[in-house]
Amino acid sequence: MSVPVSQQARGSDGPRRADDVPRGPFSTWGHMRIRATVAAVSGALALSALAVPAAQAEERPAAGVDRPVAGVDLRSGADVFGARSGDAPAARSRAARPVERPVIKKVVVNGGKDIVVGTTSKKKFTVSVTASSPSGVADAYAFLWRGYIDETDSGLVPVGKAADCKVSADPTTSTCTLTIVADPRSGVLAENSLAGTWNVAVAVLADTGSDDDAVWDESHSRVRVQRYSKLTVNASPEPVKKGRAITVTGKLTRANWETCAYRGYTRQPVKLQFRKKGAASYTTVKTVESSSTGTLRTTVKASADGYWRYSFAGTSTTPAVASGGDYLDVK
Template identity: 50%
Template sequence: MRMRATLGVVTGALALSALAVPAAQADEVEGDTAISNVVVNGGKAAVVGSTAKKTITVTFTVKDNKGVDWAQAILYHGANIDSSDSGAVANGSDGRATCTVVNATTSNCKSTFDLEPGYNLINKVAGTWKVWAIAVGNDADYVQKDNAKSFQVQRASKLTVNASPEPVKKGKTITVTGKLSRANWEDNKYHGYTNQSVKLQFRKKDSSTYTTLKTITSNSTGELKTTVTASTDGYFRYSFAGTTTTPAVNATGDFVDVQ
């Protein structure tokens, strides 16, 4: 099994060094060692804000008929690990997973990883990431997976709403404004998310269900603005369905008293 010493990623964002990982890009297997049940961040997208580091957990199962010697996972963004433009090595001194023996042939393994704006997160790497994984049996059998699991790393989103005037007479015009923004991992601020479809929704005062009134598009600064006719007391909100790089978000409903 060939080994390489380094994995290159975004210059100035992350340097992963002193790794002992196989050189081949494609999946490899020798013997009966198997990796399964890979779960990243509890099965949810990893949503990261503009400044705070987010730690996520990766768990997986390893089987080998002679028992499990060691295992390791690495997170990366790119077509494959050798052409990755960002990534993360597991926390710990050697980057290897902590594996707990279930029985003579099976171990459950776990690693934690840090995702940090301005370090291994820059805006262009939001979206689909992958888990590279290797496991070695006590008999030196091994398996290597270039993409053991895909998952999403997303820029946190915010959405506001304001309906006015309050109160308003029935039949008059209500103007509903708001803003859709998302984390910028490079300047540690939130900026408007432009040209995105956002739904204006309404629920009556005594209801728990929102109904979509119309869909509008955020402008060049992420601002939202539209009008409706006042009909009954209730709450207005904007709702964004999300994209691969940015999670869905609902604004907190703004109540309007219609007189």
């Protein structure tokens, strides 16, 4: 069972009560400005995403996302909504009126699919935020984080300064798109333990000219970031006489982000499947467990010409994968 972010405990002093755990900078106060800065920490870039109350920035500093995140570049390092809105005045007016709070309607990360990252190639994906506000939507921001909002293990942030916002037929509603790049060699994914479920933080700014008219949701939704997997197969000997035993070998591997290489995925159930020549689909023959090095090996009797393959259902940290079919000629 997943535990709400606000109730997660951490530290050596034993479990903390839910009301003792910092809820993070995004939900603690009502209207806020969002400040994202980049600082050098031990030779690596550190991500510090701070939310500061508009009128209390100096009086009450917010706890931030301050764990080192190598390779993160927030470009301007200034207020996400203040400096990102180039046509906005430096000091937005704050008239005595009710705060206009935008409504986040939908957030889609990577087209609704898991984010799968290998060992060398950068994985580029988008986050689209659909929101509405009576005055319209001026901007939106989103990033992915894992761990605890006041002490994150890592974060994936947009590569550009501003979201690409498009107004719908309803002028109060817009869909804003941001691009994020997950680079397995940047240090952001420096540990294999980072694979799994990540939180999606989202902010939306109303088009009123005031920084007060914004909404933050530090854990609006969740998305899985997974380690790319591979699976091979080989059926032999070939050709083979009908009724004779054949050996089907293979190997299940997945990306090791710590070494930037593929390593065997051990002790995992993998299905051996067969598709008879001319058939449209595979049927499962048996389940084989991968070895301590990820290898697969089993024997079956050859009954007909067809294709043999291995199929892995996947886990929360590793996507499903199937090998190609290895054709076996049965005499």
